[in-house]
Amino acid sequence: MIARVWASRVAKSNLKAYLKHFSKNVLPDLRRYDGFASALVLTRDLDSETEVVVNTFWKNLAAIKAFAGSDCEAAVVVPEAAALLTSYDKRVQHYVVDVADSSESISLFAGRD
Numbered sequence: 001m002i003a004r005v006w007a008s009r010v011a012k013s014n015l016k017a018y019l020k021h022f023s024k025n026v027l028p029d030l031r032r033y034d035g036f037a038s039a040l041v042l043t044r045d046l047d048s049e050t051e052v053v054v055n056t057f058w059k060n061l062a063a064i065k066a067f068a069g070s071d072c073e074a075a076v077v078v079p080e081a082a083a084l085l086t087s088y089d090k091r092v093q094h095y096v097v098d099v100a101d102s103s104e105s106i107s108l109f110a111g112r113d
Contacts, residue, residue: 002059002061002064002097003097006075007053009051009085010084010086018084021080022054025081026081035062036056039057075092
């Protein structure tokens with residue numbers, strides 16, 4: 001299993017719009033790729049904006065290349081998402097998942113009011 005990790009920042013006023021975009025547009029697209037396993041979006045409030053870290057999990061590098069193309073470390077950010085963000089990483093990092101445990105289902109906005 002490989003984790004694909006990407007970070008961005010969003011104005012607090014656009015956070016819910018970005019999370020909605022991710023759940024309504026990005027997730028359905030990711031699910032079309034054979035080898036996509038799951039996704040996890042983490043947020044951290046900063047002074048005037050929120051950091052968003054997207055973790056997607058893939059069965060192998062070939063699956064990531066099918067999604068991202070031959071330069072698989074290039075971030076895939078559609079214009080609609082970029083318009084909501086104040087900044088984002090142009091490159092992603094990949095990590096081998098050596099240990100994982102998931103005993104709870106996590107839902108959209110689980111940690112937000």
